[in-house]
Amino acid sequence: MICIECTYPDLQNLYSKFKSNYIKLTLCPRCGKVADKYIEYDNVLLFIDILLLKPQAYRHLAYNVAESELLKDSITSINYTNLSQDGSTTISDLTKSFNRYKNLIRFMTMTILFEVYLIWAYEEKNKAHSLALTYILQKKVHQQYCFFILKQLVDQFLFCTSVYILYKKWFNWDKKVNKNINSAFQLSYHLLVLLLTIFISSSIKTFPIIMLIWPYDKTSISATLTKVAGLLNTTEALRINASSSYPFTLSIVILSALFQFICSRLILGLGIAYTSKTIHFKDILIDEFWEFSDLRNLYDRIIEYIQS
Structure with a gap:
């Protein structure tokens, strides 16, 4: 994940979720701003900012959304340690790849x-x-x-x-x-x-x-x-x-x-x-x-x- 304001690249997550379903957005350690404000934005507002060529909107979609989609499959995570021992077949690999990039x-x-x-x-x-x-x-x-x-x-x-x-x-x-x-x-x-x-x-x-x-x-x-x-x-x-x-x-x-x-x-x-x-x-x-x-x-x- 990156900060869409200053492009700081080493964020572990963009928000923290507590037991009461309260969500706290992550602050960037470099610039001190909210790392990705578009998490709380409606898609219509995001679409308008894309049309206006807002850098933050493009970074949100290209970096943070892309990474979020990849990390939905646990095999892509840095913490996954069983990659070399995965005995899946070619068909199942293709199915997983399609599901990973389906959006x-x-x-x-x-x-x-x-x-x-x-x-x-x-x-x-x-x-x-x-x-x-x-x-x-x-x-x-x-x-x-x-x-x-x-x-x-x-x-x-x-x-x-x-x-x-x-x-x-x-x-x-x-x-x-x-x-x-x-x-x-x-x-x-x-x-x-x-x-x-x-x-x-x-x-x-x-x-x-x-x-x-x-x-x-x-x-x-x-x-x-x-x-x-x-x-x-x-x-x-x-x-x-x-x-x-x-x-x-x-x-x-x-x-x-x-x-x-x-x-x-x-x-x-x-x-x-x-x-x-x-x-x-x-x-x-x-x-x-x-x-x-x-x-x-x-x-x-x-x-x-x-x-x-």
């Missing part, structure tokens, strides 16, 4: 499904499509849905993997030891913190789902602005939870976004070329190159839209 899996699934719906709706309303998307949008509805789910999964995997590798290489991200969690789950803990930070901050991209209720003409501009807002939000969230500088964090986010942009198109392009008898991978690459070269025109359209 994160549920949150990630909801976020991905919302983004799938948004991307699908944007592409259907767009008048111009790339060669690959033109091919996909001619397929049956369930095939289109599977494609956009696969695309979103690939995008998220590439982005999160890139962010983690860069933070590990340049910032020694997984070298900070949590004293409440045993060594076998230190990597899981750091991955959980990073994934929560990215998904919570990027969930702002799902808000334009409300805009789909009304007719909206400039969908490509709206989608681009939403992506930019999501990346900026992720930059701020990573800066807060990793205590890294703005230039460093922004560099990692931009590099990860570029890695995601290029590799995602290569992977999905290969998949489409493999399943299609009429479209070649070379044609998809050429089409994607011209689409990438048109980004300047899109930038001009965004500026024109903002000024109008």
